[in-house]
Amino acid sequence: MKVFLLALLLAGSAMAQRHKVNINTETPEGQMLQQIGQEGDGAKQLPMFEKFLEQYPKSENLAWVYTQMEPLYVKANQPDKAIEIGDKLIALDPEDLETALQTLKAAETKKDPDLIKKWSNTTSALAQKLIATPQPKDEDEVEDWKKKMDYAKQVNTYSEYALYAMALQTPDPRKKVELIDALEQRNPQSQYLATVTPLRFQAYRQMGDSEKATAAAEKILATDQSNEDMLLIAADNYLQKGKDPDKVVAYSNKMIQVMSTKPKPQGISDADWENKKKTITGLGHFMIGKLYFNEKKYGPADKELREALPLVEANADLKPEVLFLLGFSNYKMENITDALRFNQQCAAIKSRFQAQAAKNVQVIRSQYRAVKQ
Known part of the structure; x- marks a missing residue:
């Protein structure tokens, strides 16, 4: 998916020559820019551009110079420099979508969750602003407008992908939650959200926050009750806290139903799958039985606990x-x-x-x- 998105974006960026250069070869500044342009090696161009900035920090060509330098810094594996240039360019031109995208890519090379979230947000905001541009009345301008719309939509999708990819990669559970939350807030229908939403639940558990873990589990269960692990966590949380007994019964019964019909996932042996089915089904009956026991409904408790007993035979606890x-x-x-x-x-x-x-x-x-x- 990322390769496909990048290919589209590279194709689209050809239309994004936003900043123009004005070279007057009769001036030392123009002669220096001409010399840089004649140098075909990007690695050699970079120090030449840096020297240009030292000598002409207020050049009218500053934005164009920055746009040339940022991809060169990325290619030279200097993402910090690329991001610094991106900040300067956005300060000069706050609606420069191409710069925001390039800076987001630089942040990705650093694998910095905070920077990725920042530049993903910036990139998306600019893309959505462009997408909201009304179609021009002049027919001669419509084709160009359509290309810009298509490109902006691709960029916006990529900005979502960046959050998704970093959420998968970061080992920090707090950052993982922040990235997933940012993705969900931006686009609750994002194609990437379903994959990372369960990771938020796992992150909260890793952080020891059972309340938020349960809330995350229930958020998943609101649209998909086929996940036995989410059902188990939610039911157990309510049982332990003595809250919402109806939910304990409903989630536990759903666990039992799911495990009676769910096909074996790929990559799991028959023996392991049978063990999991027994364990989850046994826990479902146990939780209903314990709930009834706590309510002093000993007849219903006995029925459920007898169902659970042979299924938890191997569970020493x-x-x-x-x-x-x-x-x-x-x-x-x-x-x-x-x-x-x-x-x-x-x-x-x-x-x-x-x-x-x-x-x-x-x-x-x-x-x-x-x-x-």
Whole structure:
């Protein structure tokens, strides 16, 4: 995609000779510009341009000189110099779209998220301003206007791509979020947004911000409820906080449904996919069961937790909790045999529930003997 966009932009930039040069060979300034123009090697031209700026800092050809220097700095792998020139050019001509684009590309070579966001915003604003230009009434001007419109649209798309690409590359979760937010604010329908939106959720988790991670997950779920990981995070967050029980049930049931119909993704082995299906489905039943348990709805809790138990068999952390909740639920429902069995199984596993489960076994046996007598 980037190669294609660049090819289009390079083709379009041929029409963007915005700044003209006025060379008077009868003056030392003009003679110096003529000499620079006759030098075919860009690497040799660059120091000549720099010397020109030292000698003629207020030249009427300043903007043209800057436009020649910026791509030469980029080619010479001096992005800082290129960006410095870009700043100066925009100060001289705030509506210079081509300069904004070239400076954005220089920022990309630095892989600097802040600079990329700044110049992407500048480039997009100028492109959109040009796009808003009404069609001229003079038919002779329409063809040129159409070319400018087409070019501006390509540039605007590229400015979105720059945010997307940097969001993929930066390891800094805060910068990742800033870039994705900037892309979404600019164009909620951007072709690049769907790919990076899940990265915002991951970035918030990396930052330890569960509230924003959940909000990011729900934003995705508002339009796409086929992502089991987003469903899991959202359901678990509400369960842990004791909020919106209806959402816990809805998201958990959706997880179960998704995993029953979702085809195996490419690149995942059959065994790994089956394990994930079992894990996610088991978690779905567990979360509904625990919600009902917390609400003291022991019958519905027992039903869901029994569904979860064989699916979490390999989960050393979750299995003891499921057994413990089943033991307690069945005790409350006076299913004494099952209550004893589940507590015994829980007491046999080393976990934070082990000691209490062992006590429960003693209590149940004592009460059960008393009942039998």
